[in-house]
Amino acid sequence: MSKASISIGGVTGKVPVMEIKNIVLRFGGVVAIQDISFDIYEGEIRAIIGPNGAGKSSMLNVINGFYHPQEGEVWFRGRKRAAMKPYQIAHQGIARTFQNIALFKGMSALDNIMTGRFTHMKKGVFSQMIWKGSAEREEYENREIVERVIDFLEIQHIRKTPVGALPYGLQKRVELGRALAAEPQLLLLDEPMAGMNVEEKEDMSRYILDVNSEFGTTVALIEHDMGVVMDISDRVVVMDYGKKIGDGSPDEVRNDQAVIDAYLGVSDN
Amino acid sequence: MANVMETLPALLEKNSKIYGNKPAFREKAFGIWQTWSWKQVHEEVDRLSLGFLELGIKEGDHVSIIGRNRPQLYWSILAAQNVGAIPTPMYQDAVAQEMVFPLSHCSAKFAVVEDQEQVDKLIEISDQIPDLKGIAYLDARGLRNYDHKNLHSLKELAALNSKEEVLRTELIKRQKNQNLDTKCVLLYTSGTTGRSKGVVLCNKNVLESGKAGIEFDNINQDFSLICYLPMAWVGDFAFTMGLGLQSGMCLCCPESAETLHEDLREIGPSYFFGPPRFFEALLTSVNLKIDDAGSVKKFLYRYFMGVAKKNGEKILEKKSVGLINRVMYLLGDIFIYGPLKNRMGLSKTKVGYTAGEAIGPEIFRFYRSLGINLKQLYGQTEACVFVTCQPDGEVYSETVGVPVPGVELKVSDSGEVFYRSPGAFLEYFKDIANTNKTKDKTGWVATGDAGFIEEETGHLRIIDRAKDVGKMKQGSLFAPKYVENKLKFYPNILEAVLFGAGKEYCVALINIDLTAVGNWAEKNNISYASYQELAGNSEVYNMISDHIREVNESLAADKSLSGCQIKRFLVLHKELDPDDGEITRTRKVRRNLVSEKYSDLILALYKGAKEVFTETEVTYEDGRKGKISATVKIQDIQETVYQNEVA
Numbered sequence: 009m010s011k012a013s014i015s016i017g018g019v020t021g022k023v024p025v026m027e028i029k030n031i032v033l034r035f036g037g038v039v040a041i042q043d044i045s046f047d048i049y050e051g052e053i054r055a056i057i058g059p060n061g062a063g064k065s066s067m068l069n070v071i072n073g074f075y076h077p078q079e080g081e082v083w084f085r086g087r088k089r090a091a092m093k094p095y096q097i098a099h100q101g102i103a104r105t106f107q108n109i110a111l112f113k114g115m116s117a118l119d120n121i122m123t124g125r126f127t128h129m130k131k132g133v134f135s136q137m138i139w140k141g142s143a144e145r146e147e148y149e150n151r152e153i154v155e156r157v158i159d160f161l162e163i164q165h166i167r168k169t170p171v172g173a174l175p176y177g178l179q180k181r182v183e184l185g186r187a188l189a190a191e192p193q194l195l196l197l198d199e200p201m202a203g204m205n206v207e208e209k210e211d212m213s214r215y216i217l218d219v220n221s222e223f224g225t226t227v228a229l230i231e232h233d234m235g236v237v238m239d240i241s242d243r244v245v246v247m248d249y250g251k252k253i254g255d256g257s258p259d260e261v262r263n264d265q266a267v268i269d270a271y272l273g274v275s276d277n
Numbered sequence: 278m279a280n281v282m283e284t285l286p287a288l289l290e291k292n293s294k295i296y297g298n299k300p301a302f303r304e305k306a307f308g309i310w311q312t313w314s315w316k317q318v319h320e321e322v323d324r325l326s327l328g329f330l331e332l333g334i335k336e337g338d339h340v341s342i343i344g345r346n347r348p349q350l351y352w353s354i355l356a357a358q359n360v361g362a363i364p365t366p367m368y369q370d371a372v373a374q375e376m377v378f379p380l381s382h383c384s385a386k387f388a389v390v391e392d393q394e395q396v397d398k399l400i401e402i403s404d405q406i407p408d409l410k411g412i413a414y415l416d417a418r419g420l421r422n423y424d425h426k427n428l429h430s431l432k433e434l435a436a437l438n439s440k441e442e443v444l445r446t447e448l449i450k451r452q453k454n455q456n457l458d459t460k461c462v463l464l465y466t467s468g469t470t471g472r473s474k475g476v477v478l479c480n481k482n483v484l485e486s487g488k489a490g491i492e493f494d495n496i497n498q499d500f501s502l503i504c505y506l507p508m509a510w511v512g513d514f515a516f517t518m519g520l521g522l523q524s525g526m527c528l529c530c531p532e533s534a535e536t537l538h539e540d541l542r543e544i545g546p547s548y549f550f551g552p553p554r555f556f557e558a559l560l561t562s563v564n565l566k567i568d569d570a571g572s573v574k575k576f577l578y579r580y581f582m583g584v585a586k587k588n589g590e591k592i593l594e595k596k597s598v599g600l601i602n603r604v605m606y607l608l609g610d611i612f613i614y615g616p617l618k619n620r621m622g623l624s625k626t627k628v629g630y631t632a633g634e635a636i637g638p639e640i641f642r643f644y645r646s647l648g649i650n651l652k653q654l655y656g657q658t659e660a661c662v663f664v665t666c667q668p669d670g671e672v673y674s675e676t677v678g679v680p681v682p683g684v685e686l687k688v689s690d691s692g693e694v695f696y697r698s699p700g701a702f703l704e705y706f707k708d709i710a711n712t713n714k715t716k717d718k719t720g721w722v723a724t725g726d727a728g729f730i731e732e733e734t735g736h737l738r739i740i741d742r743a744k745d746v747g748k749m750k751q752g753s754l755f756a757p758k759y760v761e762n763k764l765k766f767y768p769n770i771l772e773a774v775l776f777g778a779g780k781e782y783c784v785a786l787i788n789i790d791l792t793a794v795g796n797w798a799e800k801n802n803i804s805y806a807s808y809q810e811l812a813g814n815s816e817v818y819n820m821i822s823d824h825i826r827e828v829n830e831s832l833a834a835d836k837s838l839s840g841c842q843i844k845r846f847l848v849l850h851k852e853l854d855p856d857d858g859e860i861t862r863t864r865k866v867r868r869n870l871v872s873e874k875y876s877d878l879i880l881a882l883y884k885g886a887k888e889v890f891t892e893t894e895v896t897y898e899d900g901r902k903g904k905i906s907a908t909v910k911i912q913d914i915q916e917t918v919y920q921n922e923v924a
Contacts, residue, residue, distance in 0.1 A: 151308075155307035155308045159306070159307055164533050165533060165535030165536045207897075217419070221421050221422055
């Protein structure tokens with residue numbers, strides 16, 4: 009599909025921050041992603057949805073630089089991206105959360121979020137060890153940003169609690185906190201609401217919307233809960249068996265016959 | 278100009294001159310305690326007052342304050358008073374529809390709110406509150422894309438503005454119009470019995486009752502107070518504004534509701550108020566932690582708590598105690614009491630009060646034996662809190678103390694308690710009939726509580742709400758709250774509602790305490806998925822029925838109340854919840870509503886059924902409604918069988 013045919017939702021700006029062009033990803037003989045193209049505009053909330061095994065997480069891992077597609081290109085901020093290591097991607101301003109929470113279980117929520125500041129710390133190991141002076145200042149500056157994230161996510165009460173002891177919903181929030189602490193330009197969320205109850209989902213939706221409107225962060229998210237996706241995202245990409253079957257505003261996608269078939273099934277007669 | 282001591286803003290100005298750079302407010306934010314001196318607070322309130330004037334707030338307008346305890350919201354209260362408006366704090370956890378009544382009743386012109394959540398609620402009900410002309414918010418988060426025509430940030434309001442001179446002249450003019458009789462605040466009662474009433478307090482009420490409270494306990498400017506109770510509740514207003522501004526003590530706001538215990542520990546307030554529920558919950562958590570502690574710690578705790586039980590209260594009350602006992606208590610203080618008090622954040626507490634409900638004697642004595650000067654007071658919104666307090670050294674768990682300076686007390690023939698005090702309210706807002714019914718021409722106010730003055734101590738003792746006290750069919754006294762309190766002293770029972778007026782025997786609806794019973798269940802290998810499942814467990818029923826039998830025994834010993842013994846009970850399938858209106862936001866049971874809502878259950882209790890199927894409507898936190906259904910077991914007290922049904 010060419011760029012021109014992509015329908016446009018109610019997005020501000022419409023400057024693509026990331027363009028995915030004709031991505032093909034294979035694991036041996038299995039084709040996980042077949043020739044997918046779409047773009048993500050600056051400041052929008054972009055959702056990727058699809059049934060189980062549609063290749064959504066693989067897509068996120070391509071954007072994230074964790075998988076290297078056999079074909080196709082990823083353009084970030086108008087430049088074609090070479091194959092990079094995930095940490096190099098992180099330095100570019102892309103942060104993510106994981107479907108299965110990937111936190112340091114034995115560390116406090118505060119320390120976990122602090123690790124999100126890693127890419128912003130410039131002092132070397134030795135000055136960190138001596139700590140006085142500039143390294144101390146740097147730590148204060150970073151701690152302040154972390155505290156703002158803690159305040160934003162309203163997790164002051166678990167600041168010093170080891171993450172492993174927290175309920176699932178709060179762990180998810182800490183993980184979002186770590187991603188936010190990196191002050192990303194593009195935030196990737198892999199099923200941020202999986203396994204949550206209604207109230208936790210509503211909270212999480214509110215945080216995602218607030219991140220987007222307060223900091224202008226571009227958000228790309230994968231989610232199963234159709235209700236949530238339709239409520240909060242500006243544009244939606246629909247995947248099925250590694251192919252893109254729909255792309256557009258939530259309303260357009262909802263009424264798309266291919267999407268309905270993929271989700272509700274097609275009757276034989 | 279208004280007399281320096283006649284208004285709260287004038288007091289603030291005085292404090293800024295006397296105390297200057299001494300801390301006035303603290304709030305934990307971003308993990309650090311932020312401090313504002315009296316001078317800074319005075320400047321902030323001054324700027325905010327000018328901002329309010331610029332918005333066009335008029336004298337006599339009501340300004341609604343909605344949010345949790347934040348310094349800026351307290352300043353908004355003062356700024357509103359400064360421009361001659363009447364602040365009206367409201368419960369921030371009320372759902373939008375609940376806010377319609379107070380906001381429309383007082384025709385609030387303006388609202389100062391904490392955050393987006395409150396703004397959303399006000400926007401939701403905006404059709405029903407046409408008088409509301411503007412909203413100011415504290416936290417801008419999430420509000421960026423809102424229409425800001427009538428929405429203002431508190432920060433911008435307090436910023437410098439060009440018309441300062443004109444506004445300043447107006448401000449001074451308005452300050453001059455204020456005196457002791459000016460309305461100071463409008464507080465809505467929690468409405469235990471039907472609709473809540475708007476209580477109007479004038480400056481004199483707040484200042485005089487605050488002064489009495491200060492004199493009673495010798496409070497001074499070196500005290501500190503942690504502000505964590507709802508701002509809409511009279512206690513918070515009286516302690517922060519009445520006591521706080523007059524004594525010059527430091528007011529500390531916690532970081533969030535969930536961090537209270539940690540913040541309490543960091544501040545170590547010297548003046549502390551907590552409802553009985555707070556102390557109960559704290560003791561429960563201490564007991565749970567001790568249960569999980571190592572054997573040495575457990576032994577030390579048990580041993581020294583025994584020592585404290587024997588001599589702690591005597592030492593606190595400076596009574597004579599033998600040398601060996603004193604040494605043992607000192608050791609206990611080093612090993613147990615000191616660290617424990619530090620954990621609870623009460624090690625610096627010079628004066629601690631509890632009120633609102635009866636507190637369990639065991640709980641009360643626990644804190645006192647540790648050396649915490651916990652006392653009881655009796656107060657009302659209508660009295661601006663202070664009616665009676667327990668003096669140091671005269672503390673009993675069943676009484677509420679003696680009248681504070683300036684308060685007169687009498688008990689009518691029907692047993693209802695009346696008082697007359699300078700703190701007695703001006704009126705119920707827009708409700709002359711009720712005002713006259715409650716307060717007579719000579720200033721005596723009916724409390725609505727039944728009680729008597731104990732002869733040996735001279736202390737007031739409250740039995741129950743006067744109108745709840747009734748008669749059983751056979752003519753004996755029915756005092757539901759008295760019995761409910763006895764039940765609630767058991768940590769396993771969170772709430773109890775007793776019925777029996779005009780009947781042959783009493784029945785009870787019980788709510789179990791999920792923390793305490795849950796912990797017990799865990800220890801006894803009883804698995805459960807929800808409150809409902811645990812509530813229906815037959816072992817839980819047996820445990821509750823043991824408690825009820827003990828209460829019945831103690832009631833049987835009391836001649837006048839022996840008719841109130843409970844014959845049948847059930848454990849409710851859901852917790853009584855303020856969102857459903859079953860209890861008030863200050864957690865008092867709305868008896869009528871509960872008896873209507875659960876009329877099928879009560880009927881079954883009297884009909885002798887073994888179980889009953891019921892369906893109940895519940896309201897979720899965001900105001901949506903749902904239904905839960907359950908088959909609730911009913912148990913007789915005499916016929917308790919120790920069955921083993923657990924698989």
